[in-house]
Amino acid sequence: MSGFQHSTYTPKTGLGRWFDQRMPLPRLVYDSFVAYPVPRNLNYAYTFGGILSMMLAIQILTGIVLAMHYAANSGLAFDSVEHIMRDVNFGWLLRYAHSNGASFFFIAVYVHMFRGLYYGSYKAPRELLWILGCIIYLLMMATAFMGYVLPWGQMSFWGATVITGFFSAIPLVGDWIQQLLIGGFAVGDPTLNRFFSLHYLLPFMIAGVVVLHIWALHVAGQTNPTGVDVKTKGDTVPFSPHATMKDAFAMVAFLFFFAYVIFYIPDYLGHADNYVQANPLKTPSEIVPEWYFLPFYAMLRAITFNVGPINSKLGGVLVMFGSIALLFLVPWLDTSKVRSAVYRPWYKLFFWIFIADVVMLGWLGSKPPQGVYPTLALIGAIFYYAFFLIIMPVLGLIETPRKLPNSITEAVLQKKAGGTLAPAGATAAPETRS
Amino acid sequence: MKNVLKGLAAFGIAAALAAPAMAQENAAEPMHFPIKEPPQLHWSFSGPFGTFDKEQLQRGLKVYKEVCSACHSLNMVAFRNLEALGYSEAQVKAFASQYQIQDGPNDDGKMFERPGKPSDYFPAPFPNEEAAAAANGGAAPPDFSLIAKARAAERGFPQFIFDIFTQYTTAGPDYIHALLTGFHQTPPKGLTIPSGTYYNPYFMSAASTHMPPPLSDGQVKYDDGSPETVNQYATDVAAFLMWAADPHMEVRKEIGFRVMIFLLIFGFLVYLTKRKVWNEVAHSH
Numbered sequence: 054m055s056g057f058q059h060s061t062y063t064p065k066t067g068l069g070r071w072f073d074q075r076m077p078l079p080r081l082v083y084d085s086f087v088a089y090p091v092p093r094n095l096n097y098a099y100t101f102g103g104i105l106s107m108m109l110a111i112q113i114l115t116g117i118v119l120a121m122h123y124a125a126n127s128g129l130a131f132d133s134v135e136h137i138m139r140d141v142n143f144g145w146l147l148r149y150a151h152s153n154g155a156s157f158f159f160i161a162v163y164v165h166m167f168r169g170l171y172y173g174s175y176k177a178p179r180e181l182l183w184i185l186g187c188i189i190y191l192l193m194m195a196t197a198f199m200g201y202v203l204p205w206g207q208m209s210f211w212g213a214t215v216i217t218g219f220f221s222a223i224p225l226v227g228d229w230i231q232q233l234l235i236g237g238f239a240v241g242d243p244t245l246n247r248f249f250s251l252h253y254l255l256p257f258m259i260a261g262v263v264v265l266h267i268w269a270l271h272v273a274g275q276t277n278p279t280g281v282d283v284k285t286k287g288d289t290v291p292f293s294p295h296a297t298m299k300d301a302f303a304m305v306a307f308l309f310f311f312a313y314v315i316f317y318i319p320d321y322l323g324h325a326d327n328y329v330q331a332n333p334l335k336t337p338s339e340i341v342p343e344w345y346f347l348p349f350y351a352m353l354r355a356i357t358f359n360v361g362p363i364n365s366k367l368g369g370v371l372v373m374f375g376s377i378a379l380l381f382l383v384p385w386l387d388t389s390k391v392r393s394a395v396y397r398p399w400y401k402l403f404f405w406i407f408i409a410d411v412v413m414l415g416w417l418g419s420k421p422p423q424g425v426y427p428t429l430a431l432i433g434a435i436f437y438y439a440f441f442l443i444i445m446p447v448l449g450l451i452e453t454p455r456k457l458p459n460s461i462t463e464a465v466l467q468k469k470a471g472g473t474l475a476p477a478g479a480t481a482a483p484e485t486r487s
Numbered sequence: 488m489k490n491v492l493k494g495l496a497a498f499g500i501a502a503a504l505a506a507p508a509m510a511q512e513n514a515a516e517p518m519h520f521p522i523k524e525p526p527q528l529h530w531s532f533s534g535p536f537g538t539f540d541k542e543q544l545q546r547g548l549k550v551y552k553e554v555c556s557a558c559h560s561l562n563m564v565a566f567r568n569l570e571a572l573g574y575s576e577a578q579v580k581a582f583a584s585q586y587q588i589q590d591g592p593n594d595d596g597k598m599f600e601r602p603g604k605p606s607d608y609f610p611a612p613f614p615n616e617e618a619a620a621a622a623n624g625g626a627a628p629p630d631f632s633l634i635a636k637a638r639a640a641e642r643g644f645p646q647f648i649f650d651i652f653t654q655y656t657t658a659g660p661d662y663i664h665a666l667l668t669g670f671h672q673t674p675p676k677g678l679t680i681p682s683g684t685y686y687n688p689y690f691m692s693a694a695s696t697h698m699p700p701p702l703s704d705g706q707v708k709y710d711d712g713s714p715e716t717v718n719q720y721a722t723d724v725a726a727f728l729m730w731a732a733d734p735h736m737e738v739r740k741e742i743g744f745r746v747m748i749f750l751l752i753f754g755f756l757v758y759l760t761k762r763k764v765w766n767e768v769a770h771s772h
Contacts, residue, residue: 093768135563135632135633138735139734145739294764295765295768298760298765299765301757302757302758302761305750305753305754308750309750309751313747315743316739316740316744316747317535317656317740317743318650318651318654318655318656319739320636321656325636325637325639328636328732329629329633338520338692416644
């Protein structure tokens with residue numbers, strides 16, 4: 054399915070031919086984003102890759118302008134952010150777009166990842182594609198965490214204290230790593246300076262890995278909801294205009310929700326305490342990370358007991374980092390030959406329980422670690438691990454999948470014939486054509 | 488094997504369903520602040536088309552100036568910003584000149600005082616946080632520039648879901664109003680109030696606050712005939728502080744409305760284009 058192997062690009066102008074012989078950039082763009090064949094049965098869950106590219110661009114553009122007005126100094130940072138909000142022309146828009154943009158970036162990446170898990174997008178020959186995605190996700194988490202520290206509010210400061218504190222749990226080198234991260238013995242001005250520097254660097258590293266991610270995608274080609282490989286030309290449509298128009302519509306729809314939050318409830322996803330300047334002498338009553346880290350935070354706090362030489366703190370840190378490390382192994386943990394959950398009734402059921410489990414963990418992450426909450430979080434964490442380490446490998450061996458269609462086109466036609474309602478597009482076609 | 492799987496699945500679902508119920512039983516155990524939920528008021532700036540009531544903001548400014556500013560600074564608001572409250576340039580100039588602002592050093596290297604200018608910021612009542620704490624029983628009164636955004640009582644499930652659709656963004660002013668009108672209540676039995684503090688069931692950090700009840704009926708004179716009651720003062724100053732924390736709220740909602748309309752129309756056009764492109768695929772085998 055490689056667009057690169059059989060290029061159909063023929064430059065029409067003299068300049069085009071001149072360019073093509075020296076540096077075939079137009080050919081690369083044409084092959085990757087115009088002629089590149091995509092399966093004809095992709096649904097809207099497959100539009101989030103495009104949406105994520107858009108969000109990365111929005112974050113980089115708003116971030117560059119914000120950095121022009123921001124002061125990375127513990128004495129000035131909080132006021133400089135308020136200066137942006139009050140005195141910089143449309144500074145409030147830039148800042149709200151950037152801070153909520155991080156949240157929407159994560160909304161999109163979670164849909165993108167769950168789609169991959171549902172349709173088995175990580176299976177051969179797309180293991181590297183999946184792993185590159187996991188690396189992007191890790192970089193995103195680091196970028197978002199450091200970005201949240203920059204406004205230098207109470208949650209920024211105490212969140213940074215708690216999260217860098219994780220590293221001190223590592224035996225032997227833990228304290229050294231923690232001090233390297235925060236540039237001293239406590240979170241302070243050196244922390245803010247290095248986080249700002251790294252927060253500016255990491256998005257460009259993300260962009261670099263995104264290029265590799267898309268490269269790997271264009272070698273293997275997209276999966277599709279049936280999980281059946283593309284067999285004939287009739288199974289695909291050219292990227293432009295089909296995928297471009299569908300992605301464009303999904304992007305506008307996504308922007309609609311994004312705009313709703315920016316303009317009407319811009320502080321909804323944030324924490325009120327972050328409008329209070331960082332105070333190292335005053336701990337907030339509850340330290341809560343941003344919503345997109347809550348499931349991991351819940352698993353961290355679920356380990357309240359020591360296991361042999363591993364104390365509860367190190368145990369929690371291992372469980373939390375392990376929960377992300379597991380994602381890298383998914384291509385080899387899933388033993389099923391069938392890609393798509395559509396044809397795997399048991400996997401489909403466990404997938405949705407897994408989603409419910411992650412949502413429950415997210416909710417527990419926002420609760421104080423008292424009463425029944427740590428126990429529930431422990432149950433949630435056990436299921437999270439069991440999903441990857443037991444359910445995925447075992448189901449592939451014992452589950453009887455449903456019959457796969459012979460081809461993508463067959464699946465599409467079956468769906469049309471089987472549905473009681475004719476597809477909206479088919480009936481409306483004559484009108485739009487006139 | 489199938490039965491084992493079914494059992495597992497049932498267990499998972501049961502655990503997920505049981506979780507909220509079990510959590511609620513335990514929630515009452517530790518003392519949770521605020522003790523009472525702040526009542527939800529209707530504000531002129533609530534909702535997608537809400538705007539500030541300028542007369543209310545002017546009254547709120549008066550309350551801040553005559554009462555709150557004795558202890559609470561407003562560091563991020565400049566006198567020039569007050570034009571947004573409906574004052575003319577000349578009125579702002581006159582208002583600013585009532586204040587003495589420290590400036591300098593002059594050519595002799597001395598600091599000096601001069602009347603305020605519109606470009607100056609509200610001067611703080613205390614020279615530094617330590618002085619503020621020393622004069623107030625050890626707790627420095629917080630700055631008021633962002634207080635309406637920095638205070639929000641927890642909303643809890645499912646209220647926080649509804650808040651997305653009702654666009655509830657007035658937790659701050661609701662809290663300020665509740666706190667200011669929440670003094671002079673009898674604490675529940677068994678609750679001891681430390682001396683030098685005042686019981687207030689709406690206070691977010693504890694059962695009582697170091698702040699004495701700041702408002703009383705008739706304390707601030709209103710020129711526009713509004714009732715001179717604690718409730719009215721509290722409402723007006725809460726609105727004023729919301730403006731101070733979020734001065735671009737009106738323009739944000741105005742632009743937002745245009746952006747939403749644009750995205751709706753643009754999205755519809757893109758959808759039609761997409762449908763036209765894909766209709767041709769639907770007929771090919």
